[in-house]
Amino acid sequence: MALNEKELEALEPDHIVDGIGEVCPHTLNIALEGLKKxxxxxxxxxxxxxxxxxxxxxxxxxxxxxxxxxxxxxxGSEYKIYLKKL
Known part of the structure; x- marks a missing residue:
């Protein structure tokens, strides 16, 4: 279920994780830790x-x-990656 940019921006995420300044694989590990919670x-x-x-x-x-x-x-210089835990 892909959402468009306007729909994504209207979402209020249950969890926000900060990967600013990190590179792979740390960005993935941060996302996975957020999903665990x-x-x-x-x-x-x-x-x-x-x-x-x-x-x-x-x-x-x-x-x-x-x-x-x-x-x-x-x-701009940041990306917001939205995930829904299954």
Whole structure:
């Protein structure tokens, strides 16, 4: 269920994790830790400035089948990656 940018920005994530200044694989580990704390159906948003994370995090959660990537918003130098725990 991919959401458009406007729908993503309107979401109020249940958990926000900070990946600013981190690079892979740390950005993925931060997202996975956030998902561990979340309950099924809750959303986790990771804020990062590492563009590669916008590819690795969605791919990893799809492979692990522990979350759904709802979408990513690019706001200049930062990215907001939205995940919904399964």
């Amino acid at each position: 979340a309950k099924p159906g809750e959303t986790v948003m990771e804020v990062t400035d590492h563009s590669i994370a916008t590819k690795t995090i969605p791919a990893a959660v799809k492979m692990r089948k522990n979350a759904e990537h709802l979408g990513t918003v690019n706001s």
